[in-house]
Amino acid sequence: MKNLFYLLIVCLLLQSKTLIAHPGGHFHKGDAIGLNSWKLKSGEIIKGNFSFAKGNIIFLEQEDGIYKSISIVELSIQDQKLAKSKINKYATLNDSNGAIQKSVTYDRYKFLPISIFCILILILFSINNKAIQTFFLNSRLGLTMMVVLFLFSFFIACSKSEVIISDNTTTSPISTTIPKTSYTFIDSAFSSFKPAISTSWDDTYFYIASTGIPNHNMMIGITNWQQQVPISQPYTGTNSWSIPLQPVYATVPLSTKTNLMKGAVAISVNGIPIFNALNNRGEDSYKIGELDNWGGHCGKGDDYHYHAAPLHLSTINALKPIAFAVDGFAVYGLKEPDGSSMTSLDTCHGHVGTTGLYHYHGTTDYPYVVGAMRGQVTIDPSTVAPENQVIPQAFTKPVRPATSPLNGAVINDFTAVGTNGYLLTYKIGTKNGYVKYSWDANSNYTFILTDTSGKAVTTTYQRK
Numbered sequence: 001m002k003n004l005f006y007l008l009i010v011c012l013l014l015q016s017k018t019l020i021a022h023p024g025g026h027f028h029k030g031d032a033i034g035l036n037s038w039k040l041k042s043g044e045i046i047k048g049n050f051s052f053a054k055g056n057i058i059f060l061e062q063e064d065g066i067y068k069s070i071s072i073v074e075l076s077i078q079d080q081k082l083a084k085s086k087i088n089k090y091a092t093l094n095d096s097n098g099a100i101q102k103s104v105t106y107d108r109y110k111f112l113p114i115s116i117f118c119i120l121i122l123i124l125f126s127i128n129n130k131a132i133q134t135f136f137l138n139s140r141l142g143l144t145m146m147v148v149l150f151l152f153s154f155f156i157a158c159s160k161s162e163v164i165i166s167d168n169t170t171t172s173p174i175s176t177t178i179p180k181t182s183y184t185f186i187d188s189a190f191s192s193f194k195p196a197i198s199t200s201w202d203d204t205y206f207y208i209a210s211t212g213i214p215n216h217n218m219m220i221g222i223t224n225w226q227q228q229v230p231i232s233q234p235y236t237g238t239n240s241w242s243i244p245l246q247p248v249y250a251t252v253p254l255s256t257k258t259n260l261m262k263g264a265v266a267i268s269v270n271g272i273p274i275f276n277a278l279n280n281r282g283e284d285s286y287k288i289g290e291l292d293n294w295g296g297h298c299g300k301g302d303d304y305h306y307h308a309a310p311l312h313l314s315t316i317n318a319l320k321p322i323a324f325a326v327d328g329f330a331v332y333g334l335k336e337p338d339g340s341s342m343t344s345l346d347t348c349h350g351h352v353g354t355t356g357l358y359h360y361h362g363t364t365d366y367p368y369v370v371g372a373m374r375g376q377v378t379i380d381p382s383t384v385a386p387e388n389q390v391i392p393q394a395f396t397k398p399v400r401p402a403t404s405p406l407n408g409a410v411i412n413d414f415t416a417v418g419t420n421g422y423l424l425t426y427k428i429g430t431k432n433g434y435v436k437y438s439w440d441a442n443s444n445y446t447f448i449l450t451d452t453s454g455k456a457v458t459t460t461y462q463r464k
Contacts, residue, residue: 036060038083039076042254042379042388046070050086057251058083071251074376178358180246181206181328189269189321189330197271200240205392206324207240210271212304212396216294216312219414219424223289227403228298229424229435231445234463235394241267242392244375247328247358253348253372254379263380263389264305265370266331266360268323269313272296273394274306274331277368280387284366292411295368300402309333309362309369322362326390327375331360348374399445399461409433428452 035047038060048060048068060068072083183201190199190208197210212233219230235241241264256265261280264273279285285307290297295308313322314333323331329350334342337353342361345351349371350360362369377390406426413425421438431452439445443463450456 038070038079040070040074040252041076041381042074042259043385046252050083053083053087058087069251071376074251178247178249183245186243186245186324186330189317189324190271192316193270201245204245205242206245207242208267208271209236209240211235212272214272214294214296214304215270215316217414218294218296218304219292219298219411221293222291222297222411223409225406225409225411225426226290226298226300227406227435228300228302229422229437230298230304231302231399231437231439232420233301233303233394233396235271235396239394241271241273241394243267243324243326244328247375249358250327250373250376253374254377255372256367256370259379259385259388260373260390262383262387263393264326265373265390266323266325268306268310269317269321270310272304272306272310274310274323274369275299276370277307277366279307282386286368301396301398302400303396307368309364311362311364321359323369325360325370325373325375326393327373327377329358329360329375331362331369333362345371346374348372350374397463399443399463400447400459 036049038046038048040046046060046068051059051061053059056072057069058072060070072080075083183206186206187199187201190197193215196213196215197208199209200207210233212235213230254260256276256278261276261278261282263275265276266274268274277284277286279290285291285297286295291307294306294312295310296304296306298304309331310322311333314335317333319332319335319337319339321330322333325331332342336342337355337359342363343351345361345363348360349363349367349369350358352358358374360370360374373390380389380391380393383389406428408428409426410428411424411426413423415423417423417436418438420440421436424435426433426435429452433452434448434450436448436450437446445461445463446458447461448456448458
């Protein structure tokens with residue numbers, strides 16, 4: 001009886017130790033002071049301690065034993081050196097195939113058998129039936145049953161549940177190799193819009209040169225107008241738009257909710273850039289009335305661009321892509337490339353198609369084109385999130401000073417005047433106002449602004 005009492009104490013100690021032990025890894029909520037900081041090239045800081053590496057991917061243990069996978073090339077130069085030094089250090093301690101690819105969690109129900117065992121012992125001590133006590137405490141069969149039950153309960157409580165580490169942002173495997181995109185495939189998507197645009201390529205990029213003026217009308221339908229108007233842009237030569245021919249999956253897709261509110265996230269097949277669905281104030285440009293009937297408007301450089309998906313391009317391009325994201329992946333309309341209905345999209349606003357290739361889709365709801373960059377991109381180091389941008393990027397310089405919003409204005413007409421000119425008509429209440437402008441071959445721009453009272457002001461500028 002005395003020996004059994006000691007056994008009970010041991011069981012209770014084991015039980016309490018198991019219940020108190022935290023699940024997961026070494027670091028938990030509130031323990032972030034014990035986590036290292038890793039800086040990405042994008043400027044983002046990720047907290048976690050180096051655990052192991054596989055290829056060019058390192059795995060960081062974060063709070064509650066969660067593992068984050070990061071490509072070494074996404075780290076800052078300094079942290080790349082740190083990661084490589086840790087890989088070399090750990091390589092001397094582990095064999096080349098010893099990288100742990102599983103994390104450990106604990107199931108609370110595994111403690112049920114040992115809990116029942118302890119309760120049974122307590123019941124045994126509390127009863128006064130000598131026959132039962134004699135059987136379990138003095139007979140060989142009874143003691144054997146007790147020992148077997150105890151060992152069974154103990155091993156279940158100490159067992160570990162293994163779960164494969166995964167990146168919560170995507171279902172695509174990290175190690176997937178993406179075939180290089182054929183330049184003929186990309187060029188075929190742009191072919192219907194030539195010669196207004198021109199294309200070229202090398203071994204790394206596919207280039208699109210354009211004037212920034214689309215193949216359709218513009219500006220009509222805007223109810224929240226910044227007073228910018230579309231003019232030609234120098235998207236040519238070394239300032240052409242660039243699409244990488246070799247997409248590479250990003251370990252941590254860059255969200256457009258908190259990034260890339262400057263510059264293009266995709267280039268449409270008519271040569272017009274597509275910007276983040278959110279403007280630089282974090283507002284949905286479409287929902288606040290900033291966009292025209294084609295999903296576009298003009299920025300401070302009087303540069304026309306889309307913020308919503310240019311789904312109207314599918315009427316010309318049919319089942320071909322309507323754009324290509326700056327990470328190299330194609331953007332399709334509301335149909336799959338084979339003509340079937342679009343299937344469910346991931347958080348990046350895309351998926352792997354029947355051909356095994358990843359692509360985005362344009363839709364009529366947020367985020368319209370790209371929810372997060374599924375492919376690796378390089379961020380302009382001179383920009384800071386959320387107003388950061390991908391490079392290489394085509395740039396423009398404003399011809400005139402930026403204008404301010406015109407409250408209550410609704411754009412109801414926009415027509416071409418001559419070869420290089422337009423007349424924009426807007427209405428405030430019942431009265432019309434006008435912006436008539438044009439430019440010549442020497443990049444001289446003339447603007448005639450007539451307000452709703454009939455007062456006209458003429459200004460001239462030259463693009464340098």
